[in-house]
Amino acid sequence: MLNQSGQLDSLYQALAEPARRIMVERLTRGPASVSELAKPLDMSLSAVMQHLQVLEASGLVRTEKTGRVRTCRIEPSALRMAEEWLSAQRGMWEKRLDRLGDYLAKTGDDTG
Amino acid sequence: MLNQSGQLDSLYQALAEPARRIMVERLTRGPASVSELAKPLDMSLSAVMQHLQVLEASGLVRTEKTGRVRTCRIEPSALRMAEEWLSAQRGMWEKRLDRLGDYLAKTGDDTG
Numbered sequence: 001m002l003n004q005s006g007q008l009d010s011l012y013q014a015l016a017e018p019a020r021r022i023m024v025e026r027l028t029r030g031p032a033s034v035s036e037l038a039k040p041l042d043m044s045l046s047a048v049m050q051h052l053q054v055l056e057a058s059g060l061v062r063t064e065k066t067g068r069v070r071t072c073r074i075e076p077s078a079l080r081m082a083e084e085w086l087s088a089q090r091g092m093w094e095k096r097l098d099r100l101g102d103y104l105a106k107t108g109d110d111t112g
Numbered sequence: 113m114l115n116q117s118g119q120l121d122s123l124y125q126a127l128a129e130p131a132r133r134i135m136v137e138r139l140t141r142g143p144a145s146v147s148e149l150a151k152p153l154d155m156s157l158s159a160v161m162q163h164l165q166v167l168e169a170s171g172l173v174r175t176e177k178t179g180r181v182r183t184c185r186i187e188p189s190a191l192r193m194a195e196e197w198l199s200a201q202r203g204m205w206e207k208r209l210d211r212l213g214d215y216l217a218k219t220g221d222d223t224g
Binding site: 005008009010011012013015016017018021024025028029030074076079080082083085086087089090092093096 | 125127128129133136140141188191192198199201
């Protein structure tokens with residue numbers, strides 16, 4: 001199992017490619033077969049499978065094969081992890097702005 | 113200027129590296145010089161500069177040189193853009209769960 005930093009590496013790496021983001025966008029609307037995922041993408045099925053492997057390795061997508069059909073599903077906890085790191089950074093930034101605002105208000109009181 | 117998909121590529125690519133995330137975490141707490149950014153990182157200054165260039169190219173960080181000191185600042189709009197794509201995906205996913213819940217409730221009404 002990857003540690004948290006390693007998992008963030010592979011999550012953001014997986015998302016840093018337009019075709020893989022299109023696949024994720026499709027899967028947030030519900031499960032899909034590989035050929036459904038491939039439909040909007042202008043690439044070979046083997047290229048799609050390679051992107052799918054990157055998504056699976058990152059934990060963003062799970063796949064399951066029944067007979068000849070591989071069904072792909074989004075893994076919401078992985079999406080959430082990628083979002084949470086970013087919202088934590090925004091939180092830090094906003095806290096800093098608040099402190100700055102407080103400081104400026106206080107300075108205004110002192111001098112005004 | 114990068115189009116939105118190209119910018120998301122380079123944002124997530126920039127974030128897919130632990131040292132760059134540490135630099136972003138530091139900068140959300142306020143501006144810093146390159147040597148301040150380098151302090152917690154176990155790497156050469158030239159490696160730090162390379163990571164900084166990736167962050168700058170992605171739009172996540174702006175730098176400004178005054179005399180011999182380069183000051184680095186976070187660019188909150190870029191952080192927000194990376195977060196928004198992810199929260200849009202979560203939104204789609206949650207909407208789907210709601211629809212599924214409605215459907216199951218309706219089916220329960222019909223048969224119960």
